Amino acid sequence: MKKVSQLICSLALGALMSLPSFAQPLEQPNSPDYNPKASYDGPYKMNTWSISAHVGPSMFFGDLREYDFFPVRETNADSRKESGTFQGGLTINKQLSYWFGARLDGSIGNLKGMKRRQYNRYFEGNYGDVTLSGTVNLKGLLMGPNKMKRWKVDAYVGVGQVFYDATAYDLTGDVVLRETGKKNDWVVPTGLNINYEVTKRIDIGLDFRLNHTNSDYLDATYGGDYDRTPLSAGNSFKIKDQKTSRKGNSELDSYGYGSIQLTYKLGKKPLKVQKVDGKWDYKPEDGYYNLRYTDPRVLLKAPKILTLEEMDSVAKANRPKDIDPRLLLDTDGDGVSDFFDKEPNSPAGSVVDGSGRVLDFDSYVKNALASGVACSEIFANVEFETDKNGLSSESKEMLKNVANLMNKNGCRLQLAGHADRRATDRYNMALSRRRVDAVKNFLINEGGLKDPSKVIIDYFGSFKPIAESATRTGLQKNRRVELKLLP
Structure with missing residues (x-):
């Protein structure tokens, strides 16, 4: 015994x-x-x-x-x-x-x-x-x-x-x-x-x-x-x-x-x-x-693996009409297809408007505040240090201007949080959420945003990198919250 x-x-x-x-x-x-x-x-x-x-x-x-x-x-x-x-x-x-x-x-x-x-x-x-x-x-x-x-x-x-x-x-x-x-x-x-x-x-x-x-x-x-x-x-x-x-x-x-x-x-x-x-x-x-x-x-349900015949059948059934091939290309990777892109060779990581023109996001927000123009679709990133969700002084200044612009012109703002790959998926999901919450809370509490319902948030952990994770520069770019101003 x-x-x-x-x-x-x-x-x-x-x-x-x-x-x-x-x-x-x-x-x-x-x-x-x-x-x-x-x-x-x-x-x-x-x-x-x-x-x-x-x-x-x-x-x-x-x-x-x-x-x-x-x-x-x-x-x-x-x-x-x-x-x-x-x-x-x-x-x-x-x-x-x-x-x-x-x-x-x-x-x-x-x-x-x-x-x-x-x-x-x-x-x-x-x-x-x-x-x-x-x-x-x-x-x-x-x-x-x-x-x-x-x-x-x-x-x-x-x-x-x-x-x-x-x-x-x-x-x-x-x-x-x-x-x-x-x-x-x-x-x-x-x-x-x-x-x-x-x-x-x-x-x-x-x-x-x-x-x-x-x-x-x-x-x-x-x-x-x-x-x-x-x-x-x-x-x-x-x-x-x-x-x-x-x-x-x-x-x-x-x-x-x-x-x-x-x-x-x-x-x-x-x-x-x-x-x-x-x-x-x-x-x-x-x-x-x-x-x-x-x-x-x-x-966990295993994904269905289609045969070549099934894939061909699905492709034919869903094939759209012939379109300009430039609609399917984005040569500079700025998120705007070549068909609409007015600057198809903009540098990597550039902030662009809906027509692909390179913009200075901070300058655009300040000019929009001064002139009172209507909101346009425009993108920018707020980057973070490793395993942190604190905002830099430069980011805080930009976010105050964004809040003022939203109060003045009724813009909407879409936020998407991200993390680099150096942790488990569960941890990175939580970290990316903390980062996007930090940006939203700053806009409301210190930026003076009057209508928090105009802020849309999402978070993706490390599932959507924009740069290679093999370098420090790439990891830094992936530690971000994406800002997307919408009319």
């Missing part, structure tokens, strides 16, 4: 240490059900909470136990029945990712044991414990998300407290020899939990646990204490008064149980994956799968 619990501890701790290797950037920020605050990577929200009730026999392992594995099953002249003990409790489960989770357990029960050799004692006691454990999805790690789909097998290890009160008696005379009084100790639970998904709400399963206590007193006896003088004689002592040591000359006590478990999965609009034509069919748009059984990665 000890070797089994050590194996479970090793598996759980080893898998937790390897957690970063399983994390994959699976975000799809434009998904309607995307959850950026989730503890797991994936495109959809998922149900993660459940509550379980368990009941079954308990078992003690320590000094007052006759055999290592099989309990004594009858009471006679020199034996006491060790079987017939009982425990039950509740568990709150939180699935943090498909691989890992946490569980908060509370249980109560009773324990029995006896030992003829040396001790000639038996004990009876009651206990209650509260523990917090981390879980590892062994089935998922060993077999993947789509084999034994309805099954969930977890190993777990944790820490908690046990509260107990036990009494040890002379085996042949039923005389009280030791009492613990009301006592508590630290406990380390290790276990294996097996569940089967019956419905979208209900699981049934088995829970096997071994709890390692931090003392040798759970059976009101510590190793080496063979004295059978009655407690009332005055020359013995109560265990609760023993403070000098946590144990005698034997191993620390432990106890465990095997339980039948019933689990209710919480969450709104629960789904249970079904098989269609021999394959698991996922429909995340209909509700929420539970992270206990569904790896978020399987919800």
Whole structure:
């Protein structure tokens, strides 16, 4: 039993240490059900909470136990029945990712044991414990998300407290020899939990646990204490008064149980994956799968790969009428097609108007303020330092002029936030949003913009670079908020 619990501890701790290797950037920020605050990577929200009730026999392992594995099953002249003990409790489960989770357990029960050799004692006691454990999805790690789909097998290890009160008696005379009084100790639970998904709400399963206590007193006896003088004689002592040591000359006590478990999965609009034509069919748009059984990665739908004939058919069906080829070209990459571009060879990164003419954005805004001309479609960028969303003094001055122009002429402003590639997709999405929010907040709070509804915002992380990311200059250009004035 000890070797089994050590194996479970090793598996759980080893898998937790390897957690970063399983994390994959699976975000799809434009998904309607995307959850950026989730503890797991994936495109959809998922149900993660459940509550379980368990009941079954308990078992003690320590000094007052006759055999290592099989309990004594009858009471006679020199034996006491060790079987017939009982425990039950509740568990709150939180699935943090498909691989890992946490569980908060509370249980109560009773324990029995006896030992003829040396001790000639038996004990009876009651206990209650509260523990917090981390879980590892062994089935998922060993077999993947789509084999034994309805099954969930977890190993777990944790820490908690046990509260107990036990009494040890002379085996042949039923005389009280030791009492613990009301006592508590630290406990380390290790276990294996097996569940089967019956419905979208209900699981049934088995829970096997071994709890390692931090003392040798759970059976009101510590190793080496063979004295059978009655407690009332005055020359013995109560265990609760023993403070000098946590144990005698034997191993620390432990106890465990095997339980039948019933689990209710919480969450709104629960789904249970079904098989269609021999394959698991996922429909995340209909509700929420539970992270206990569904790896978020399987919800990613592979893009359809068209054959050459299909691509040719689609192209022919959607082919427009012949047009001037210059409409399809943008030689200088300024965003204006050559057909309309009045300056088709403008330098890279230039700010242009709708006809492709190179402009000084700041000068244009100032002139528009002075002359009162109507707004034209015009573009500019506000750049940022690495991993920052603070505005430079030059940018602030320009944004004040933009706010004044919008107040005077009723212009609209479209903002688009971007980041360079040097972080995860999730982080870059958040950073680009902070940058675009910084620009909008400055326009409203310090620029004096009267109508915030005229500002349209969007953010794209590192998905839309405008320069190569292999150079510092390219990275700098990609750290930007694009400004687009609109009539």
